[in-house]
Amino acid sequence: MKNSKTILIDKNPGRNSQTYGIARELGTDLALIHEPSVGVVGNKGDSQCYIGVADKVNVIHEALRARIGTGPGEMPMRLIQPEFTIATSDGIRNGTREMRYSLIGREIANDALSEHLSASGLEGVIAVVACDKPPVGTLAAILEHNRPAIIMSDGSIRPGTDSVTGESIDLITAYQLAGSDDEELKTRIAKEACPGYGSCGGMFTYNTMQT
Incomplete structure (x- = not known):
């Protein structure tokens, strides 16, 4: 990460104040707010496809928080709060007028995650994906961002x-x-x-x- 080209939050006191605030709320070391960022993302929607995602995202987030710090064996990184993309359910809407909203969910997930990855300066991300279209949009955004990433499935019913x-x-x-x-x-x-x-x-x- 020493050779990272990502533009991180600079040391303006106004921006620092907000960044210190979120670091404090997340329970992370305030000394790490200018280090490369890492975080977790997930897909959320209105069917049983997505119900398990948030719990997995939170578990991963807590595991990362336990590994981040300035001590021996710890990762000197800035942890950001989890982010989620919205989605709809193919299965519930199959054969209805509302099915027209399913496919564009791929682009919505892609756009939202692309914005999040770039604006947050994420140097590493773990994504928990579910249902049909959001995983494709999530994968596309991660490939476009071109940083280390892990994508895990929430699993089939x-x-x-x-x-x-x-x-x-x-x-x-x-x-x-x-x-x-x-x-x-x-x-x-x-x-x-x-x-x-x-x-x-x-x-x-x-x-x-x-x-």
């Missing part, structure tokens, strides 16, 4: 279990029942196919990328 037959079921099972005239069956499978949280349990964009 576990399969459900049909309470009547005991068979393993998932989102695909529910989709395949669209033409059935058995309303009770369709309701039961819809309720039981996606337990817990995680990204869609099928070989869609997200799981294909992770594979």
